[in-house]
Amino acid sequence: MSSHAKAAAQFIKNTERTAWHDQALFFVRQKRDNVAKNIDEWEVLRTKASQIKEHTVSNLEHYLTTFEKNAKANGIQVHWASDADEHNKIVAEIIENHKAKKLVKSKSMLTEECELNHFLEENGTEVVETDLGERIMQFLKLPPSHIVLPAIHVKRQEVAEIFNKEIHTDANNSDPAYLTQAARMHLREKFIEADISMTGVNFAVAEEGAFVVCTNEGNADMGTSFANVHIASMGIEKLVPNYESLGIFTRLLARSATGQPITTYTAHYKKPAKGKEIHIILVDNNRTEILKDKDHSNMLKCIRCGACMNTCPVYRRTGGYSYSYFIPGPLGINLSMLKEPKKHSGNVSACSLCYSCSNVCPAKIDLAEQIYKWRQDLDKYGEADPMKKMVVKGMKKVMGSPGLFYAAIKSGRLINHMPRFMVYNGLNDWGKGREMPVIALKTFNEMWKKGEVRSNESSKNK
Amino acid sequence: MMKDLKNMKIGLFIPCYINAVYPNVGVASYKLLTSVGLDVDYPLDQTCCGQPMANGGFEKDSTKLAHRMDDLFEKYDYVVGPSASCVCFVKETYPRLLEKEEHECLSSKIYEICEFLHDIVKVNHIDSYFPHKVSIHNSCHGVRLMKLSSPSELNIPKYSKLHNLLSLVKGIEIYEPKRVDECCGFGGLFSIEEPETSTCMGEDKISDHMATTAEYITGADSSCLMHMEGVIKRKKLPIKTKHIVEILSASL
Numbered sequence: 001m002s003s004h005a006k007a008a009a010q011f012i013k014n015t016e017r018t019a020w021h022d023q024a025l026f027f028v029r030q031k032r033d034n035v036a037k038n039i040d041e042w043e044v045l046r047t048k049a050s051q052i053k054e055h056t057v058s059n060l061e062h063y064l065t066t067f068e069k070n071a072k073a074n075g076i077q078v079h080w081a082s083d084a085d086e087h088n089k090i091v092a093e094i095i096e097n098h099k100a101k102k103l104v105k106s107k108s109m110l111t112e113e114c115e116l117n118h119f120l121e122e123n124g125t126e127v128v129e130t131d132l133g134e135r136i137m138q139f140l141k142l143p144p145s146h147i148v149l150p151a152i153h154v155k156r157q158e159v160a161e162i163f164n165k166e167i168h169t170d171a172n173n174s175d176p177a178y179l180t181q182a183a184r185m186h187l188r189e190k191f192i193e194a195d196i197s198m199t200g201v202n203f204a205v206a207e208e209g210a211f212v213v214c215t216n217e218g219n220a221d222m223g224t225s226f227a228n229v230h231i232a233s234m235g236i237e238k239l240v241p242n243y244e245s246l247g248i249f250t251r252l253l254a255r256s257a258t259g260q261p262i263t264t265y266t267a268h269y270k271k272p273a274k275g276k277e278i279h280i281i282l283v284d285n286n287r288t289e290i291l292k293d294k295d296h297s298n299m300l301k302c303i304r305c306g307a308c309m310n311t312c313p314v315y316r317r318t319g320g321y322s323y324s325y326f327i328p329g330p331l332g333i334n335l336s337m338l339k340e341p342k343k344h345s346g347n348v349s350a351c352s353l354c355y356s357c358s359n360v361c362p363a364k365i366d367l368a369e370q371i372y373k374w375r376q377d378l379d380k381y382g383e384a385d386p387m388k389k390m391v392v393k394g395m396k397k398v399m400g401s402p403g404l405f406y407a408a409i410k411s412g413r414l415i416n417h418m419p420r421f422m423v424y425n426g427l428n429d430w431g432k433g434r435e436m437p438v439i440a441l442k443t444f445n446e447m448w449k450k451g452e453v454r455s456n457e458s459s460k461n462k
Numbered sequence: 463m464m465k466d467l468k469n470m471k472i473g474l475f476i477p478c479y480i481n482a483v484y485p486n487v488g489v490a491s492y493k494l495l496t497s498v499g500l501d502v503d504y505p506l507d508q509t510c511c512g513q514p515m516a517n518g519g520f521e522k523d524s525t526k527l528a529h530r531m532d533d534l535f536e537k538y539d540y541v542v543g544p545s546a547s548c549v550c551f552v553k554e555t556y557p558r559l560l561e562k563e564e565h566e567c568l569s570s571k572i573y574e575i576c577e578f579l580h581d582i583v584k585v586n587h588i589d590s591y592f593p594h595k596v597s598i599h600n601s602c603h604g605v606r607l608m609k610l611s612s613p614s615e616l617n618i619p620k621y622s623k624l625h626n627l628l629s630l631v632k633g634i635e636i637y638e639p640k641r642v643d644e645c646c647g648f649g650g651l652f653s654i655e656e657p658e659t660s661t662c663m664g665e666d667k668i669s670d671h672m673a674t675t676a677e678y679i680t681g682a683d684s685s686c687l688m689h690m691e692g693v694i695k696r697k698k699l700p701i702k703t704k705h706i707v708e709i710l711s712a713s714l
Contacts, residue, residue, distance in 0.1 A: 001655075002655060002656070004656070005655055005656045005657075005658070005659070008656060008658060008659045009657075009658040009659075012658045012659065012662050018662065019666075022666070026641065033614060033615065036615075036617050037617050039617065040617075042617035043616060043617055043618065311615065313644055313645045313647070313663055314656070314659055314663075317659055317662050317663060317666075318659055348519075349652065349655040349656055350656065350659075351649070351652065352602070352645050352647055352648065352649030352652045352660070352663070353517060353602070353603075353649055353650070353652070354602035354606070354645035354649070355602055355603075355606040355607065356602070356606070356613075356615060356643075356644075356645070358606075359606060359613050359615035359616055360615045372517070375517070375518065375519030376516075376519055376520075376521050376522075377519075378519050379519065379520070384519060384520075385655070388518055388519075388651060388655065389520075392514075392515045392518055392519075392520045392523055393523070395510070395514060395515055395523075396515060396520075396523045396524075396526070396527075398509075399478065399509040399510040399512070399527055400509070400526050400527065400530070401509075402507035402508075402509055405478070405509045405510075406507075409481075409482045412482075429653075429654040429655075429657040430653065430654050430657065430692070432657045432658065432661065433657060433658070433660075433661030433662075433664070433665075433692075433693060433696060434661060434664070434689065434692025434693050434695075434696055435691075435692045435695035435696045436692070437479075437483045437688050437691070437692065438483065439482055439483060440482065440483055440484070440485045440486075442485060443481045443482055443485055444476045444480060444481045444485035444488035444489070444504075445476075445481055445506065445507065445508070447485055447488075447489065448504045448506065449506065453488070453489050453492050453504070454492075454493075455492065455493055455496035455497065455502075455714075456493055456496070456497055456714040
């Protein structure tokens, strides 16, 4: 059994929570459908977004150097990091140069990828996540279970409990308005005290040397407005050529992510205010390797909207933690295999190949098609399930010979259930929640041979 | 169109599950196709198209089966099968497996039976009476790969070939589940690799079908129906499954 299948079985045991998780996320998917269907040119936007990303990552060197030149001219300090370690060291250096103690962060999947928080805390810096969901997860000392809705799996009663412990709210009051207000007051202190503010980057505009951070809570804006130093971390695939192309993506992002027409805050950063600093760290961390991989380079088109998670029927029913990578769902399956195939091959079974993810992706990434490709590679990595392999080899032999095939059906009929090779294994995982299919008294093949398959006309004539 | 079609040789593709478990779906397909005046033949000793192995990650192990299928159906003008998923697999992967151009192999002439009746035969009359409530099962490969109906994710004009065909049946009441094309959780090897998730998805899907008040779940994919039938029987639920060709041919 794959690592995902095992964890999923655990998650599903709590049927009530599974149903709630599924419904909460499907609700987001429906909101997305509704707004997408209000834009006549929606499918054109998706095609354009895909083409712009294709063009940009195909000319990445040009756009990166253009961005660097223009950002520097605007007074932004540009850093390059080839991997997570270099990224974290650059952040640490900036902190040290400013003798900073306190850092506030808005949500950034890249810093999760680089495991920055852990690194900084070990070096004595206070790191405070300022996105509400991220702050809840930070209190719970757990990673996010969704890239846009990090605490989607946490119930408000659990939030009341952890807030009571951490910021001394009333443990019995789980009213969302009350809890949000308490978080706001708590975070306000943190914003005021912060020496440095960190953000991710949703889009960087090469021709302008500018970048955009999208949030719903305004926490990125609060952070960067108070602190004198702003550090923005950005994967090198986040570039778009110009403001015109940016417009395509800002129309797609929030609609795809949460079904809103646009994020509440779309903050543009172009040059530091007087007396302030903006640093941007351009991070590779395996992205140029992905670019070389013909089968999977499309992953670099991702704008991290999370729509593929919301629509994934497997993710909705199994939760973010049943995947071994910090990004779950169809996106996570693919990214984790690009990161460390041997370590993360247990996620590849978490897909029924329904192809819904490929249809919702605003950048038209062929997510499901790529998962199919990863499956073909598992044997090469020595990670194919041995039972599955045996079953497939057995099937190959039986299906390759009609004699064996029909003999197997015949023997299956005697015990009145499907022959083993057709339900795939001997442990009878099929039978865990389903009755076995019953073999018909005669196969179609036998009926045809005996002349029992007749059209209406010929049976009338008899 | 029909005049030309009458001179065509139609090969009936019967996938392994239908051959072994649902031969009546094969019989219904034959009756349906001959009822519109087509010359239908079944090349003997068919086994499997190879999809289960490929979806499980062993596409190369399907190559021999692809050659076998390609040979079996070589002499036919059209090949028609009552399973969207299997037909789709032949269509999409055979050129790669056989190392042939699409027009040189089975892929270019194979059709799922509803698609064939709707787009090629263009039937506008079916002599069938089925006085029951049915809920359409829009299967993933049928919808998102074969384009039998408009996928719920896309902003394109709404259509459904299955609905159009069922509308020709007298006495029928047609419904669709709320989550109109959500996966039922079969997914080939997925169903046994992730049995808990697969079953959970199946139970949810059946509930959604049941909420329509339908007596039957019907669709163009026997494998989805087989999976849901397994859940229905285990849980003793008050709904049945029936392949769409059995409804379209109910009076034949």
